[in-house]
Amino acid sequence: MVTTQQISAADVLLDLDGGSKRRVLEALSAEAARRSGRAREDILAALQAREALGSTALGRGVALPHARMAGDYPPLMLFARLAKPIDYEARDEEPVDLVILVLWPEAAPEGFLPTLAATCRPLRAPAALRRLRAATSAEEVVAVLARYGSAENDPEDDR
Numbered sequence: 621m622v623t624t625q626q627i628s629a630a631d632v633l634l635d636l637d638g639g640s641k642r643r644v645l646e647a648l649s650a651e652a653a654r655r656s657g658r659a660r661e662d663i664l665a666a667l668q669a670r671e672a673l674g675s676t677a678l679g680r681g682v683a684l685p686h687a688r689m690a691g692d693y694p695p696l697m698l699f700a701r702l703a704k705p706i707d708y709e710a711r712d713e714e715p716v717d718l719v720i721l722v723l724w725p726e727a728a729p730e731g732f733l734p735t736l737a738a739t740c741r742p743l744r745a746p747a748a749l750r751r752l753r754a755a756t757s758a759e760e761v762v763a764v765l766a767r768y769g770s771a772e773n774d775p776e777d778d779r
Contacts, residue, residue, distance in 0.1 A: 626697040626735065627720075627765060632758035633700040636719075641708050645671070645685060648698055648721045656696050656723070662689070663723065677710030681753075682718045682743050686736060692727035695735065699761055701752065718743075718752055742768030 633651065638644035645667050653660035666687035670676065677683045698721040705715030720739055724732045742748045748768035755761045 626695060626722075627699050627762060629758035629762050631698050632761045633698060634755070634758065634761070635703040636700040638700075638702045638704070638706050640706055641671075641716075644700070644702065644706060644708075644719060648685065648700060648719065651698060652696055652721060652723055655698075656693060658689070658691075658693070663687075666723075667721075675709035675711070677708040677716055678740065678743060679710055679712040679714060680743075680746075680749060681705060681714050681716050682720075682749070683708045683710070683716045684720050684722065684736065684739065684743075686722035686724070688724045688726045688729065688732060690726050693725050695725065695728075695731070696723040697721060697739070699765070701755070701761070718749065738769060 636644070636647060638647065646664060649660050649664035649667060652658070652663050666689050667685050670687045671685065675683075676685045700719045700721070702717045702719065705717040708716035710716060720743075722736060722739060724735065742765050745768045748764055751764045752761060755764060
């Protein structure tokens with residue numbers, strides 16, 4: 621499953637005011653609750669439980685908070701570019717400014733790991749990260765994710 625099959629322009633939040641890891645997770649939980657009809661508190665608790673296992677920061681200013689949740693509802697993904705980078709407890713100690721939230725139904729576990737892998741593909745390319753940080757519209761973010769998320773495109777080719 622390619623990231624752009626899950627993220628549309630409507631799922632992109634540009635210049636989200638975060639301030640801290642907790643506030644970013646709260647804001648994304650609230651937005652995910654609004655879109656999915658699930659309780660904000662349940663989403664936040666699932667994300668915090670996952671973060672308690674270890675930070676979901678990938679490095680290079682990117683975080684991938686994710687959780688599998690009870691129920692049989694459609695997967696939900698949100699892309700957020702933060703107004704200001706925050707400490708996200710990344711191993712490389714770089715502050716995070718790009719966040720992709722993935723919520724997945726426990727009823728469909730077979731698609732979860734492939735989706736996480738496909739989501740990470742465009743985030744390996746330095747050029748993609750530069751373009752995501754410079755994007756002026758949600759449509760531009762989706763186009764960058766599509767370009768660098770394609771299985772035919774080797775993200776390492778475009779540095």
